[in-house]
Amino acid sequence: MNKDFANKNEWALILGGSSGLGLASAKKLALHGMNIIIVHRNRKSEMNQIEADFMKIKETGIGFLSFNIDLLKPEKRMKVIAEITNVIGEERIKAIVHSIAKGNLKPMIDAENILKNDDFHLTIDAMAISLYDWVASIFKASLFAEDARVISFTSEGNTKAWKNYAAVSTAKVALEAITRSIALEFAPYGIKANCLQPGAVDTQSLRMIPGHEQIIAHSQQRNPFNRITTPEDVANVVYLLCKEEASWINGCVIPVNGGEHLN
Numbered sequence: 001m002n003k004d005f006a007n008k009n010e011w012a013l014i015l016g017g018s019s020g021l022g023l024a025s026a027k028k029l030a031l032h033g034m035n036i037i038i039v040h041r042n043r044k045s046e047m048n049q050i051e052a053d054f055m056k057i058k059e060t061g062i063g064f065l066s067f068n069i070d071l072l073k074p075e076k077r078m079k080v081i082a083e084i085t086n087v088i089g090e091e092r093i094k095a096i097v098h099s100i101a102k103g104n105l106k107p108m109i110d111a112e113n114i115l116k117n118d119d120f121h122l123t124i125d126a127m128a129i130s131l132y133d134w135v136a137s138i139f140k141a142s143l144f145a146e147d148a149r150v151i152s153f154t155s156e157g158n159t160k161a162w163k164n165y166a167a168v169s170t171a172k173v174a175l176e177a178i179t180r181s182i183a184l185e186f187a188p189y190g191i192k193a194n195c196l197q198p199g200a201v202d203t204q205s206l207r208m209i210p211g212h213e214q215i216i217a218h219s220q221q222r223n224p225f226n227r228i229t230t231p232e233d234v235a236n237v238v239y240l241l242c243k244e245e246a247s248w249i250n251g252c253v254i255p256v257n258g259g260e261h262l263n
Contacts, residue, residue, distance in 0.1 A: 004243060006033030010094035010145055011063070012242070013037045013084075015071060015134060018050045020203035021153055022099030024231035025238040026057055032239060034094065035063035039071045039080060041102075063088075071100070072130055081141050092145040093138055095242050098152035098175075101204075102126035103168045115166055123167035128174035135182055139189070149242050150182055150193035153234070154253060156261070158197070162215075176253055183251030192250040196237055199229035199257030222263040229257050 012029045016022045017038035026036050036057055042050055047068075058064045065087060069076045084093075103123035106115040131152055138144055154176055157169040175195065182193040200219035219228050237256045240246055255261050 001031060003031075003033035005029065005094070008033070008094075009035075009091040011035040011037055011084075011088060011091060012095040012097060013039070013093050013134075013138070014097045014099065015039050015130070016099035016101060017097070018042050018046075018053070020099065020101070021198070021201065021231050021234050022097060023053055024235035025097050025099070025151075027053075028232070028235035028239045029095070029242065030057045030060045030062045030064075033060075033062060034242070035088075035091070036065070037084060037093075038064075038066045040066070040068055041070055042068060071134075072102075072126055074133070077133065077137055081137055081143070085141055085143065088143075093143045093148065094145045095149040095151060095238075096131075096134060096138065097238060098131045098134070098150070100126055100130055103171060105164045105168065106166075107164050108166060120167050120170060124171045124174050127168065127171035128178055131175060132178050132182065135186070135191075135193075139186065139191070144189065144191060146190045147244070147247055148191045149246075150179070150186075150191060151238055151241055152179055152193075152195050154195045154197045156197065156199075158253075179253075180251050187250060192247065194241060194249060194251065195253045196234060196241075197253055197255045197257070197261075198234045199223065199255075199260040201229045201231055201234065203231065219257075219260055222260050223257070224259040224262065227258075229260070233258070 012034045014022045014026045017026045018040035030036050067080050104119035108115050135150055152175055154172045157165050158172045179193045179195050200215050216228055234256050
């Protein structure tokens with residue numbers, strides 16, 4: 001195992017890292033020597049499995065911090081950043097990986113509980129604007145490394161309409177727009193920002209979408225390799241984007257789907 005990031009005194013901050021793509025990214029980066037900070041929000045009933053996953057990350061020998069808080073609240077965000085500053089000292093944050101999946105999946109018509117204005121606001125704030133909030137706060141605290149990476153996850157819902165997905169689709173479009181602006185405006189400070197667009201990944205978030213079985217089946221049929229994308233597939237690309245050789249990739253939306261988008 002090539003530990004590219006070992007002994008570099010750098011950290012990855014994973015927002016929403018207790019499951020799915022965020023957790024897979026944390027595990028991959030840790031295997032290559034990156035210190036890990038995970039900020040997540042989970043119920044007590046979910047913590048046994050989460051703590052077991054976190055223990056596996058710690059066993060790689062890297063530095064590890066975790067915070068179970070509502071990461072969308074400004075006062076919580078500032079408290080976490082203050083604690084990070086205190087713990088890591090002169091070390092710096094190499095990467096922010098944004099994997100927040102909190103949104104409303106509701107139809108627009110023909111249902112008792114239809115999509116409302118507030119549903120859009122909650123979803124866009126959680127899945128898009130929060131990226132900027134954390135990037136701006138980490139930047140203001142002077143915690144970024146000289147060559148830093150901001151990575152987030154979008155979906156094909158950025159251009160396609162799926163029933164019940166309107167609020168999340170809108171949030172993904174906003175996430176991509178925010179990423180492009182971060183890529184442009186923070187570039188003079190060594191910060192690069194990109195979105196990864198995985199194919200369908202069988203995660204807890206996908207299973208919340210009504211009709212997710214059909215989405216998985218359709219993705220498998222479309223994929224040249226006749227399988228869906230795994231969290232590890234996506235984590236591998238997160239790792240690649242954090243390497244020095246990826247320093248000239250900025251402001252992109254990168255498909256990570258084995259060519260699924262070709263069909």
